[in-house]
Amino acid sequence: MDIVCSPEELSIFEIAGRVADEMNISCYLIGGFVRDKLLGRATKDADIVCTGDGIALAHAIADQFKPKPHVSFFKNFGTAHFRLNEFDLEFVGARKESYRAESRKPDVEPGTIEDDQLRRDFTINALAISLNKDTFGKLTDPFNGLADLENKIIRTPLDPDVTFSDDPLRMMRCIRFATQLDFVILPETFDSIKRNCERIKIISQERITDELNKIMSSRKPSIGLDLLFISGLLKHFFPQFTDLSGVEIIEGKGHKDNFYHTLQVIDNTAAKSDNLWLRWAALLHDIAKPATKKYEEGHGWTFHGHEVVGERMTPKIFKQLKLPLNDRMKYVAKLVSLHLRPISLTKEDITDSAMRRLLFDAGDDLDDLIILCESDITSKNKFKVKRYLENFEMVKERLAIVEENDRIRNWQPPISGDDIMKLFNLQPSREVGVLKTTIREAILDGIIPSTYDAAYELLLKKAAELNLQPINK
Ligand code: ATP
Ligand code: MG
Numbered sequence: 250m251d252i253v254c255s256p257e258e259l260s261i262f263e264i265a266g267r268v269a270d271e272m273n274i275s276c277y278l279i280g281g282f283v284r285d286k287l288l289g290r291a292t293k294d295a296d297i298v299c300t301g302d303g304i305a306l307a308h309a310i311a312d313q314f315k316p317k318p319h320v321s322f323f324k325n326f327g328t329a330h331f332r333l334n335e336f337d338l339e340f341v342g343a344r345k346e347s348y349r350a351e352s353r354k355p356d357v358e359p360g361t362i363e364d365d366q367l368r369r370d371f372t373i374n375a376l377a378i379s380l381n382k383d384t385f386g387k388l389t390d391p392f393n394g395l396a397d398l399e400n401k402i403i404r405t406p407l408d409p410d411v412t413f414s415d416d417p418l419r420m421m422r423c424i425r426f427a428t429q430l431d432f433v434i435l436p437e438t439f440d441s442i443k444r445n446c447e448r449i450k451i452i453s454q455e456r457i458t459d460e461l462n463k464i465m466s467s468r469k470p471s472i473g474l475d476l477l478f479i480s481g482l483l484k485h486f487f488p489q490f491t492d493l494s495g496v497e498i499i500e501g502k503g504h505k506d507n508f509y510h511t512l513q514v515i516d517n518t519a520a521k522s523d524n525l526w527l528r529w530a531a532l533l534h535d536i537a538k539p540a541t542k543k544y545e546e547g548h549g550w551t552f553h554g555h556e557v558v559g560e561r562m563t564p565k566i567f568k569q570l571k572l573p574l575n576d577r578m579k580y581v582a583k584l585v586s587l588h589l590r591p592i593s594l595t596k597e598d599i600t601d602s603a604m605r606r607l608l609f610d611a612g613d614d615l616d617d618l619i620i621l622c623e624s625d626i627t628s629k630n631k632f633k634v635k636r637y638l639e640n641f642e643m644v645k646e647r648l649a650i651v652e653e654n655d656r657i658r659n660w661q662p663p664i665s666g667d668d669i670m671k672l673f674n675l676q677p678s679r680e681v682g683v684l685k686t687t688i689r690e691a692i693l694d695g696i697i698p699s700t701y702d703a704a705y706e707l708l709l710k711k712a713a714e715l716n717l718q719p720i721n722k
Pocket of ligand 2: 281282294
């Protein structure tokens with residue numbers, strides 16, 4: 250395995266080595282940068298560790314560049330950072346750590362490079378490359394991390410029970426690296442996660458969710474989600490998700506395992522789109538199935554209204570997981586609520602008005618909704634999947650034709666709520682809502698054309714039923 254660096258990277262590293270020589274300290278590249286370079290993955294940040302004062306080294310290296318880049322540092326942690334063009338450099342003094350059971354904040358003291366490598370989470374993250382002139386480019390690999398990189402294995406440098414118990418976030422990182430790199434977790438290492446999973450409770454939800462989102466952003470998120478489930482970690486922070494698992498059988502009839510179905514839907518979505526929030530919609534689309542599950546005699550399993558309950562669960566889950574409570578959450582909730590609609594249009598005798606209604610409700614998110622729905626077609630029976638997808642193609646064609654004719658996706662009715670309030674001198678109220686909906690529904694149903702005059706005429710009629718008179722008339 251070779252490392253290929255750009256000329257710019259190389260020149261920075263040579264300067265770093267020279268400055269470290271002048272300060273009479275050793276200095277190494279370490280961690281993710283070394284790992285990713287050896288794997289040929291893109292990286293834009295490098296960690297540099299030195300046997301001495303990392304902040305002083307950062308300043309002395311930054312002094313070599315004109316203009317001098319701004320060095321930010323944390324005295325308490327002994328870390329410093331600066332940026333050269335797009336390249337981020339992090340500096341730290343080599344350290345020795347010892348942990349106490351109740352916290353992931355270790356006692357820290359200066360140490361050797363070997364001490365520093367021992368506190369790293371995985372052998373593949375503990376590789377160091379010397380930057381000092383005499384040993385420039387030499388790999389220091391006390392735990393055979395290079396062999397683990399070649400064999401695609403994730404393993405802790407210490408007894409895994411110690412590594413994971415010291416800092417339980419490492420269990421999430423372990424599964425995240427397995428997913429991102431498509432590596433296998435050594436069975437002893439994975440068994441240790443199973444034993445220590447409960448300790449994830451001392452980690453803040455923000456950090457857990459950061460790792461979860463890295464898993465969700467990977468090429469095949471199901472790898473990590475399944476490992477989170479099997480290890481026992483997932484139920485500690487996302488029990489609604491693990492509740493999807495399992496199959497119940499009554500009168501010989503079972504339903505599908507909704508956890509594994511959901512993983513398949515997420516992977517299908519991920520194959521078509523990099524949009525993290527669309528992947529979240531895939532994760533949550535059936536989240537209310539356990540809450541709505543019923544066995545109806547002679548009929549089988551039903552999950553009536555799971556899309557509506559799922560829409561309502563979405564903000565609660567976003568809050569619990571510390572995901573953003575903004576437009577992204579609304580987008581996910583909307584896709585969850587609409588996820589059955591396109592499929593329902595594959596039935597026969599579907600009217601144009603049903604098509605218009607979906608175009609209106611989905612608006613700009615229609616294309617994403619269609620990706621979600623196609624991804625939701627999972628079955629072991631390939632012929633069934635093929636037939637459903639073909640039917641779905643016809644729905645897509647009809648939606649395109651209706652949109653072409655009626656331009657519904659970004660359409661607004663010709664009379665708005667504001668117009669209605671002005672016309673009848675009303676404050677925001679139930680009446681305004683009723684009048685607005687009446688116009689919109691009549692147009693979507695094709696009862697009146699989408700013109701101001703037709704809408705105004707209907708508005709007057711409906712208003713009269715409500716005993717409302719327009720002002721100035
Ligand atoms: P990525 O940048 O893709 O998340 P990375 O391995 O660079 O991967 P960072 O969080 O940037 O991860 O950390 C840099 C290095 O610091 C790691 O490679 C590892 O050696 C060490 N490290 C980070 N977090 C921990 C931790 N919780 N426990 C032990 N070592 C850690
Ligand atoms: Mg990194």
